[in-house]
Amino acid sequence: MSRTRPVLILALAAVLLAGCGSGATTPGDPVTASAPQSAPQPGSQAGAAAPSAAATNPVWPSNFPDPQILPDGKTWVAIATNGNGMNVQTLVSDDLATWTQGSDALPKVASWSTPGKVWAPEAHRFGDRWVLYYTTMAPDPAIQCIGLAVADDPKGPYRDTSSKPLVCESDQGGSIDASPFVASDGTAYLYWKNDGNAVGKDTWISVQRLSADGLRLEGEPKRLIRQDLPWEGQLVEAPFVWERDGVYHLFYSANDYGSDKYAVGHATASSPTGPFTKDPEPVLTSTDVAAGPGHCALLQTRDGRVLMVYHAWAPDSIGSEVPGRTMWLSEVTFEGRRVSVTPPRTQLPTGL
DSSP states (O other): OOOOOOOOEEOOOOEEEOOOTTSOOOTTOEEEOOOOSOOOOTTOOOOOOOOOEEOOSSSBOSOOOSOEEEEETTEEEEEESSBTTBSSEEEEESSSSEEEEOOOSOSSOOTTSOTTOEEEEEEEEETTEEEEEEEEEOSSSOOEEEEEEEESSTTOOOBOOOSSOSBOOGGGTBEEEEEEEEOTTSOEEEEEEEOGGGTTOOOEEEEEEEOTTSSSEEEEEEEEEESOSGGGTTOEEEEEEEEETTEEEEEEEESOTTSTTOEEEEEEESSTTOOOEEOSSOSBOOOSSOEEEEEEEEEEETTSOEEEEEEEEOGGGTTOSSSOSEEEEEEEEEETTEEEEOOSOSSOOTTO
């Protein structure tokens, strides 16, 4: 999560959970994305069959940073960083191709937090309840911390009745970008980043065990990776872990989110707690149609294909709120410890 600062048919099958032109949309209005004029994860829930539909990247062409897509019975819900008057933006879709704007998934933040300052939400289903982990601003000290809220439905409304943050490394610049993960053995974990770049310190992706209901941290945190490769610049952030054939794949973003240098990195381990070995170069980078792709999440189709959802800028509008960071899809393939991610392109992968 960085702070709030283009056509083939995509036949989208059923999916399991595992991340506008220039005009604003009105809540409830359906939008089918169009091309710019210029050039089963463990713990996930089974989805119902989705109809085929024409779709192009970006699949949502308005500002929707730090996206994640969740199953909701026969439909889908995407959540994202604050915007359009909402603490946690939502979109709903029958097919992952045509999206309709929803309501605020987190209409009220915790008493220790700040409305309108909610970033990088990620949710996971634990039993019959959904748990949302989100970054928000704490008033004293005024740093970013991680909160937790619960709901009966993936699109909310989520409720946070806590009196303090779940994670807040005040001596490390704060804590952001929380990402829950449940391994195949049923053990739950939370990954996050300390906001060290805000205070001139190293940034680390850390992990800590979660209780079975996802509501409490257990044991001690463990640091996994920090910025130490040339392409990463001054930071690493936005972790997301995916398990495949006994290999744990850590996807993360690095460099300046407000530039075309922002990209998605990849590391692997034999355990959810590492040690993780990084690929030397990023697996998803800018193209002539999308700049600074990052803050990804993964989801899997019933036939075994894996998609990555992420945000990216229009190359001629980097840093602009219009259209802002729009929502994109790419395909991910695995071969042992190696991954391949389809570069950002308007023509989505065929056969999905």
